[in-house]
Amino acid sequence: MKRIAIMNVGGDCPGLNSAIRALVRKSAIEDIDVLGVYDGFKGFIEDRVFVMTKEHVSGILERGGTILGSSKFDPTKKPEDLAKVKENFEKYQITAFIILSGHTGTEIAIKLSDEGMPSIIIPATIDNDLPWTEFSIGFFTALETITKTLDALHSTASAGHRVIVVEVGGDEAGWLATLGGLTGGADYILIPEIKFNPDKLIENIKKRYDEGKKFSIVVVQEKCKLSERLKIIQENIPEGTPSDIISKFIKENIKDVECRNVNLGYMQRGGTPVSFDRLIATMLSTKAIDYIKKGKVNIALGLKGFEISTTPFSQELLKNKDIDSRIYEMTKIFF
Template sequence: MKRIGILCVGNDSPGINAAIRSAVVKSLDLNIEIIGIKDGFNGLLNDELDVLLRPNVSNILHQGGTILGTSLFIPEGEKLKKVKEKFEQYGLTSLILLGGRLAAKAALNLMKENIPSIIIPATIDNDLSFTDFSIGFFTAVEQVKKALDILHSTAEAHHRVMIVETMGKPSGWIATIGGLAGGADYIITSVENFDLKKVIEIIKKRYEGKKRFSLIVVESGVPIPENIKEECGCTTTNNSAEIIGKYIEKNLKDELGIEWRYTNLGYLQRGGSPTAMDRIIATQMAAHSIEMVKSGKNYHAVGVKGFSITEIPYSETIINYRPVDYYLKELTKLFY
């Protein structure tokens, strides 16, 4: 009998539980034993493993987070050799890694020690080069859209500029798609150089017309030119979104009386019940990964192209960033 170990590597994302559930159900259907490894590779090293059966994954489809826990730890050197020892000790035939770029790095390390594995992409950033979509992205975008819908009314009531900070650096996917869906008036990401003077012009034009408010989406950690920081009197303690807000206020408050407010969505983008799409792609990819193990295929990353499942052999390219699609980024400019 084949025995698979399943674990999470890196940050959590909504839909991981749906993938775990699918992997367990498919494994049992194919007469494969599946072992849940708690808290990433730490759980394997600390002997925190349990056989997973249907009762263990009942009623978790809708739950955010991960029932297995996760860790940012990636084994290297002596720790990697210890992982191999544990892999052999427990009679595992393959590992399934749920995660983003950290999981991809871990998979490449495992391959060097001839430890078979398969990656299922799970990251809200949606920045993996080998798949169109990753588990958790759709839920994160939905949270950004909901936040913009809510902030729209208070921004309009007080005639304010709302700065909304998202995760996703440096790929730009969450800010771009969430901003488009939520009707943002301007979207700033790390994908391209942005012009704050243009932002000022757009806001000013809106205030001089009937739209006396603006919603600006800013990807966390976008680089700000030094001259802008100096002009606003900002230091390293100020994050990018705050600097942009101060710049807007400095240039428009005296002329138009514009005030700004700042909202960092932070971990709200990671939490909550996964959307339908995240549940579907998680279920598809996890079931397919079990079929791959059954057929003896390892050292591959599972992905999706549209609704089709893909298999990508491991190479150094699986850790590459994938920036937001150029057309989607250009589409945002139609609404400026």
């Protein structure tokens, strides 16, 4: 009898419950035992493990978050934690871990595979920055949140003739900022992959005001790279986010402009998963069980169009997937 242990490692994202539901339902058909693990590897070494049945996943398809909780805890950092993982892996007679995660869980999975504990990675991160898959679970819901927020902000920005600087997530990649800004009608988009001239930003806003469009929406990715001029401002507000710094720069360089900040923060991780996140979560999870049945492990599953791909574990999985420069160039049509 094969047995899997399901866990969420790293940040949460919409669609995780859809994936868990599919894993449990498919495993029941294939006669594979399923253990649910609360709070990632932290829960695993603390024996917070239980047998999952179809009853546990009834009615969770549309729910955001994850019924299993999540944690960034890395059990490979301390020998005693790693030893406990090995002990419990044998105690619970686990065939393989099923890890829903981004880079955090992938790095842990690769290390554990070297210790004889195999796993399968299902890509789950709002950042969409994993190099082996076109899209990851959670990205489309986070993108929808950004788009709807920008839609809502347009009316208040226009009414008050304001500049609104919106900070979005994405870690080291500009996928959310670029696609969210494009679909939400942003007037300028700043991302880590593209070096920007702050003077161009000021020129863009002033030009819009001169043309009678007396408002602007500026989307700033949380880790966009700041120029030396902006770093000087950062020295005066060391706890300030990139959006804080850019907002202050705008105020200093455009007289009498009303500039406001909006940081979407954890809103991007929450909410009901959109249909496409539910779909790819189901596709990836059912395929994972097929591979467990075949004995194929130590792989990362990905989406290539509507086909599920497999990539063997290697350090290449830990690279960052930058935004497609062609997409960013397209956004400049609207700057």
